[in-house]
Amino acid sequence: xxxVFASNxxxxxxxxxxxxxxxIQILSLEEIGCTEDIPETADTIEGNAILKAxxxxxxxxxNCFADDxxxxxxxxxxxxxxxxxxxxxxQKDANDNMDKLLSELKDxxxxxANFKTVxxxxxxxxxxxxxxxxxxxxxxxxxxxxxxxxxxxxxxDGFNKTFAELTMEEKSTISHRGIAVKQLLTxxxxxxx
Numbered sequence: 001x002x003x004v005f006a007s008n009x010x011x012x013x014x015x016x017x018x019x020x021x022x023x024i025q026i027l028s029l030e031e032i033g034c035t036e037d038i039p040e041t042a043d044t045i046e047g048n049a050i051l052k053a054x055x056x057x058x059x060x061x062x063n064c065f066a067d068d069x070x071x072x073x074x075x076x077x078x079x080x081x082x083x084x085x086x087x088x089x090x091q092k093d094a095n096d097n098m099d100k101l102l103s104e105l106k107d108x109x110x111x112x113a114n115f116k117t118v119x120x121x122x123x124x125x126x127x128x129x130x131x132x133x134x135x136x137x138x139x140x141x142x143x144x145x146x147x148x149x150x151x152x153x154x155x156x157d158g159f160n161k162t163f164a165e166l167t168m169e170e171k172s173t174i175s176h177r178g179i180a181v182k183q184l185l186t187x188x189x190x191x192x193x
Contacts, residue, residue, distance in 0.1 A: 001025070001188075003123075004032055006052040006066035011148045015172055019181045024188065032060050045070045045082050046129060049120040057122040065121040065184065069177065071150050073138060074112040076104060084150070098142060098153050111137045113154065115176040119184050128187060132179030147171060 004027045005013055017026045029035075038055045040048045045068045052066030070084040080087040080101065088096035105111060112135070119130040135157045142152035144164025151163035156174060163171055172178040 002027055002063070004029070004056050004060070004062040004064040006038060006056045006064055012067070012177070015168060015177060016181055018168070019172060019178065020185060021189075027062075029056070032056070032062060034060060038066075040068070043082060045116055046118045046120075046131075048082060049118045049129070050127070053120040053122045053127070063123045065119050065123075067117050067119045067177065067180065069115060069117040069149075071101075071154070072114050072116055073101070073105070075108050075110040094149050098150060101138065101150070102140065102153065105138055111139070113138050115150075115154065117176040117180040119180045121184060121187070123188075123191075130180045130183035130187070132176040132181070132183070134174060134176045134179065 001023060002025045005016060006029060007013060008029050013026060013028050020026060029038075034056065038052045040051065042048045042051050048068035049066050052068070053064050056062055056064040056066070068082070070081045072078040072081050080097070084097070085092050088100040114133050114135045117132045121128045121130070136155050136159070137157075138153050139155055139162065142164070144152050144162045144166075146166060146168065147164045151171075154163050155161065156163070159174075163175070
């Protein structure tokens with residue numbers, strides 16, 4: 001089965017291809033000739049995932065899944081949330097985003113946060129949503145060089161290392177994206193039985 005993953009983020013594509021069985025071939029947007037930026041104009045994480053999946057299905061005719069992920073910080077009323085990638089501006093720079101967040105949390109004692117991933121799957125004319133959430137906290141400085149995004153400042157509950165200190169394998173077993181992808185895979189495996 002070929003499924004388009006509505007992303008050109010090579011980190012995400014690699015992370016997901018590692019999780020899916022070999023019977024499923026993941027295609028990137030680049031591989032189907034989609035070079036335009038898909039608008040992410042929804043005001044929720046779910047909404048953006050749906051927008052991206054629908055865009056590929058309607059314009060290119062492929063079965064497709066898309067994800068959107070946000071970091072939700074409790075004391076900031078869920079911010080950066082849907083704006084996580086461009087929190088510090090349109091340049092979408094991870095270090096700028098982390099610096100802005102750390103500065104906003106400087107005097108805060110409540111550092112509870114969660115990563116939330118929503119996957120929208122368009123398959124054979126039907127849409128399904130899968131949600132993964134991992135709770136944790138934002139630490140006070142960047143630690144680690146693995147991963148991407150906010151990984152160097154996020155420690156999941158029950159762990160003493162940031163996501164950026166974990167290997168990709170360790171992270172994908174516990175991460176928000178890993179949880180949502182497992183739900184997606186369970187769904188796809190039931191279909192293929």
